[in-house]
Amino acid sequence: xxxxxxxxxxxxxxxxxxxxxxxxxxxxxxxxxxxxxxxxxxxxxxxxxxxxxxxxxxxxxxxxxxxxxxxxxxxxxxxxxxxxxxxxxxxxxxxxxxxxxxxxxxxxxxxxxxxxxxxxxxxxxxxxxxxxxxxxxxxxxxxxxxxxxxxxxxxxxxxxxxxxxxxxxxxxxxxxxxxxxxxxxxxxxxxxxxxxxxxx
Amino acid sequence: xxxxxxxxxxxxxxxxxxxxxxxxxxxxxxxxxxxxxxxxxxxxxxxxxxxxxxxxxxxxxxxxxxxxxxxxxxxxxxxxxxxxxxxxxxxxxxxxxxxxxxxxxxxxxxxxxxxxxxxxxxxxxxxxxxxxxxxxxxxxxxxxxxxxxxxxxxxxxxxxxxxxxxxxxxxxxxxxxxxxxxxxxxxxxxxxxxxxxxxxxxxxxxxxxxxxxxxxxxxxxxxxxxxxxxxxxxxxxxxxxxxxxxxxxxxxxxxxxxxxxxxx
Numbered sequence: 001x002x003x004x005x006x007x008x009x010x011x012x013x014x015x016x017x018x019x020x021x022x023x024x025x026x027x028x029x030x031x032x033x034x035x036x037x038x039x040x041x042x043x044x045x046x047x048x049x050x051x052x053x054x055x056x057x058x059x060x061x062x063x064x065x066x067x068x069x070x071x072x073x074x075x076x077x078x079x080x081x082x083x084x085x086x087x088x089x090x091x092x093x094x095x096x097x098x099x100x101x102x103x104x105x106x107x108x109x110x111x112x113x114x115x116x117x118x119x120x121x122x123x124x125x126x127x128x129x130x131x132x133x134x135x136x137x138x139x140x141x142x143x144x145x146x147x148x149x150x151x152x153x154x155x156x157x158x159x160x161x162x163x164x165x166x167x168x169x170x171x172x173x174x175x176x177x178x179x180x181x182x183x184x185x186x187x188x189x190x191x192x193x194x195x196x197x198x199x200x
Numbered sequence: 201x202x203x204x205x206x207x208x209x210x211x212x213x214x215x216x217x218x219x220x221x222x223x224x225x226x227x228x229x230x231x232x233x234x235x236x237x238x239x240x241x242x243x244x245x246x247x248x249x250x251x252x253x254x255x256x257x258x259x260x261x262x263x264x265x266x267x268x269x270x271x272x273x274x275x276x277x278x279x280x281x282x283x284x285x286x287x288x289x290x291x292x293x294x295x296x297x298x299x300x301x302x303x304x305x306x307x308x309x310x311x312x313x314x315x316x317x318x319x320x321x322x323x324x325x326x327x328x329x330x331x332x333x334x335x336x337x338x339x340x341x342x343x344x345x346x347x348x349x350x351x352x353x354x355x356x357x358x359x360x361x362x363x364x365x366x367x368x369x370x371x372x373x374x375x376x377x378x379x380x381x382x383x384x385x386x387x388x389x390x391x392x393x394x395x396x397x398x399x400x401x402x403x404x405x406x407x408x409x410x411x412x413x414x415x416x417x418x419x420x421x422x423x424x425x426x427x428x429x430x431x432x433x434x435x436x437x438x439x440x441x442x443x444x445x446x447x448x449x450x451x452x453x454x455x456x457x458x459x460x461x462x463x464x
Contacts, residue, residue, distance in 0.1 A: 096285035099255050103279040104299035104350060114302070118289050195288040195332050 005173060007149040008139050011067060015074025016128075016135050023079050023131070024124050027086025031120075037087070048080035052138045060145060070142040077138040078131035085127025089120035122196040125189040132185060136178040151177075202229040202252060202354065202386070207261035209247060209412075221247050222258070223411025232384045236391055236401035238446065240453055244412025245390045246358050252388060253279045253356050265354070275303070278347040282359040284339045286331040286346070292318065293327040295342050299350035310349075317345035320379065337368035344376070348383075357389045361396070370430075373399060377427035394446040398422075398439055399430065406446060408453050410460075416449060418442060 030037040030044075052073055059076075063069040093116060101115050140152035147153020155170035189196070204227040211219045221244040229235050237245040250256035252263060254273040263270040265277075278299065286295050293314055294301075300310035318327060321341035331339050340360055347355060361369040373396060380387060391397050397404045401420050408415040420442060422433055433439055 094283070094285070096281045096283055097287070099250070099253075100279065100281060100285040100346075101298075101302070102255055103253050103273045103277070103356075104302055104346075105273055105275055106302045110302055114298075115287070118287070121289075193289070195330050 001151075001154075001169070001173065004149045004151045004154045004170075005177070008143065008151040009177075011070050011142065011150070012074055012132070012135050012139060014067075014071045016078045016132055018071070018075045019078035019082050019131055020128055023082025023127065024086045024120075026079075027083040027124075027127075028090065028120075030083070031087045031090030044080055044083060047076060048084065052077050053141045053144075056141055056144065065146045070147075073142045074135050074138060078135045081130040081134060082124065082127040085123045085130070086120055089123025090116060092123070093119045122189070122193045125185070125193060129182060129185045129189065132181055133178060136174065136181070139174070201231055201266060202227075202388070203262075203264045204228070204248070204252075205262045205264075207248065207251065207258055207263065209244070209251075209258045220411030223413050224261070225412065225414055227405065227414060229386060229388060231386055234380060234387045234389065234400055234402050235405060236389045236397035236403070237405050237407060238391055238394060238397040238450075239407030239412075240409050240450060240457070241392065242412075243407040243409040245407050247412070249279075249356050249358050249388060249390050252354075253277055255279075275350060276352060277354045277356055278350050278352040280340070280343050280347045280355065280357040280360045282362045284331070284336075284343045284363070286339060286342055288331050291328045291330055292323060292334070292342050295331065296345045296349050298346055303350070314345070314349055317349050320348075321345045321375070335368070336364040337372060340364060340372060341375075344379070348379075352385065354386045354388070357387065359390050359392065362392070369396075374427050374430050376400065377425070377430070381425045381427055394443045394450065395434075397446065398442050399426070399433065404442070404446065406449055409457065415453070418446065 026040070030040055055076070056069070056073055059069040059072050063072055097119065098111055098115055101111050106114065139150070140155055143150040143153035144156055148157060151170055151174055155167050155174065158164075158166035158170065204225055207222050207225040208220075209222040211221055213219050225244075225248065237249065239245050247256060251258050252265075252270065254270050254277070265274075287298065290298070293311065296314040296317055297310045300313060305313075315327075318324060321344055323338060323341055323345070326334065326338065331342065334342070340363075343360065361372050364372065377400065387400075389397075389400055391400075394404075398420055399422075404418040404420060405414055406416040406418065407413065421438055422436070426433055
């Protein structure tokens, strides 16, 4: 069981990890430029609406049956929520906060680093939390084919072999891990953005 | 000296109709003067303040400060906002230091300067608190300290006490008076309260809406310093007469506006 769990954790780590790096970056560019936004937003919404099970076959054709296609799947599942949260965060920044920096002579780089990025951080973190939860629900889909070792693969394969007890155990582990991870991310957010949700 | 010449600005509203925010405003603000801008909402007073700050463009006319045209924000001006506009993740100290930090002032020098101002606005002991842990009145003290930290010649205040309760507002007015009596900066102060405009200002500029224009400039003959006896001033005849006069003007603007709306 541990071996399987670790394998799944690694896949989620890589997939979500890439989304954590690229999601805020793309979201930032989309939030900054109306041009980039109108060009890419339809694709982002389309991708977000797709069920991962729908395109896993395609990813296997493109990236092989190994871990690479699974990384891609988890990345594609985790990316839209992070990017969209980042965009929402940037749109929600109060104009006077930026004007205050401008009035004290901040250039656009300083406004980005001193105002926009910290203001967006709470939204990026909540996007990461949503994305991680979504990646967990996707891990079974990712591990449908050649998913052993992997907790999702084990749940699927044990089911097809009528080992109901093992399947239930896998489901329990997946569920408990998801809750534990979510709680950890919630605490991390409180640690990193303690000001969030307070006045001003 | 701030000189505003034939300043015009027209916005386009959502349904495409033009809104004349400013219709040719002429105004001179003298050095070391405390000028209050009073008017109904929509008269363009905040818009004009943001133009002086260099945060907002205009269509026609000029704004010059000591003969130099305003093209953007500058180190000679700083601004205090109605909703404080502090950085919620930064401590009181870091918020007050913000402008100096943007200018690359060395850490020790900026913290020394910030400490002086924190003491001046009565926030000693709160240096490491974040804005979310402070009351509205305390947050605006931080806003004032932040604006003063960069040593501006002109302080632009946009309804700075509009978001705090009445009692806090009165205390802050008195404190602002006593701070101003010490440093005598040029202040342009936007408000919708005639009492506040008269209590603080050397002159009250009364503006009317649609298009935003100056309808009257009222000299306030109340003696300085005013901070020591605010209560006495408020009971004086001049004070009562000027506020009553301003309210008469404002009330007629409001009823005129209602009449215009009714005709539409």
